[in-house]
Amino acid sequence: QSALTQPRSVSGSPGQSVTISCTGTSSDVGGYNFVSWYQQHPGKAPKVLIYDVSKRPSGVPDRFFGSKSDNTASLTISGLQAEDEADYYCCSYEGSHTFHLVFGGGTKLTVL
Amino acid sequence: QVQLHQWGAGLLKPSETLSLTCVVSGGSFSGYYWTWIRQPPGKGLEWIGEINHTGGKNYSPSLKSRITISVDTSKNQFSLKLTSVTAADTAVYYCARTIVGATGAFDIWGLGTMVTVSS
Numbered sequence: 001q002s003a004l005t006q007p008r009s010v011s012g013s014p015g016q017s018v019t020i021s022c023t024g025t026s027s028d029v030g031g032y033n034f035v036s037w038y039q040q041h042p043g044k045a046p047k048v049l050i051y052d053v054s055k056r057p058s059g060v061p062d063r064f065f066g067s068k069s070d071n072t073a074s075l076t077i078s079g080l081q082a083e084d085e086a087d088y089y090c091c092s093y094e095g096s097h098t099f100h101l102v103f104g105g106g107t108k109l110t111v112l
Numbered sequence: 113q114v115q116l117h118q119w120g121a122g123l124l125k126p127s128e129t130l131s132l133t134c135v136v137s138g139g140s141f142s143g144y145y146w147t148w149i150r151q152p153p154g155k156g157l158e159w160i161g162e163i164n165h166t167g168g169k170n171y172s173p174s175l176k177s178r179i180t181i182s183v184d185t186s187k188n189q190f191s192l193k194l195t196s197v198t199a200a201d202t203a204v205y206y207c208a209r210t211i212v213g214a215t216g217a218f219d220i221w222g223l224g225t226m227v228t229v230s231s
Contacts, residue, residue: 034215038157045206045224046157051217089157091216099170101159101216 003102004029004090011110017078020107022090023071028102030071034093037066037075040106041086049088050075077109085111114139116222118207120192124229130194134207134222141165141188145210147218148181148192150203158203162210163190197229 005023012018022029022037029035035053038046048057050066053073065076073092077084090104120132134146148160161171163181171179180193194201205225208218 032215036214036217038218045208045221046218047221048211048217048219051211051214055214057211057217057219091157091159093215097173100173103157103159106156 003094004092004104006088006090006104006107008105009108009110011112012077012080013112014080014082016080017076018080018109019074019076020088020090020109022073022075022092022104024073024092024102025071027096028092028094029068029073029090031095032093033068035066035068035073036091037064037073038089038091039084039086040089046089080111082111085109114209114220116207116209116220118205118222118225120205120225120227122226122228124197124227126198126229126231127196128229130197130201130205130227130229131191132205132207132225132227133189133191135187135189136209137188141185143212146183146190147208147210149206149208149218150201151206151224152200152203155203159216160192160194160205197227199229201227202229203227 037050040046049064054066094100094102118134142165145162147162163169178195183190207222209220211217
């Protein structure tokens with residue numbers, strides 16, 4: 001069982017927006033602004049989309065938007081494209097140990 | 113362009129030690145944290161641990177008793193050892209680079225090494 005809770009699947013049509021949630025506790029998501037999001041296509045290594053809750057690395061389109069409210073972080077993808085179909089994972093610093101990072105269980109995004 | 117090339121044994125028997133190495137090319141080795149992450153077949157990601165060029169390291173509490181992450185700055189490489197493996201350690205193991213100044217943000221990844229534990 002993953003430390004962070006994500007919906008198993010979400011879907012949307014091309015051009016639409018979808019939001020993926022990532023729920024934790026005050027010891028991880030709610031306590032720190034160290035939430036990141038990853039996109040993973042089948043058989044490939046993950047790719048970072050968002051870090052520090054809402055920062056985008058160079059090269060990541062601004063269609064990907066990260067936010068956080070209390071113990072839940074969210075990834076919103078606007079203007080859905082076929083190539084957005086992938087698995088998405090959230091990751092957070094977890095502060096009850098010396099240093100620990102925890103991932104969500106992953107969300108499968110289907111572009112209809 | 114920074115690349116991570118990883119290698120190690122892909123098939124182990126229970127109780128053996130997993131050993132993987134990741135070499136960094138095309139960029140600086142110093143100033144970054146270098147990370148190991150694994151993914152069991154069909155499942156999610158799990159953070160294993162990290163190390164920097166001076167040997168500063170952090171380990172997952174659940175794996176801490178069995179893992180050692182080391183660094184060889186002369187070769188721009190870092191390594192993972194996981195002792196007493198079981199079938200539960202079967203996974204794709206990735207090495208990755210942490211974005212400078214960020215926490216839990218990995219911008220460069222190796223291709224992954226599939227490690228299977230089976231008798």
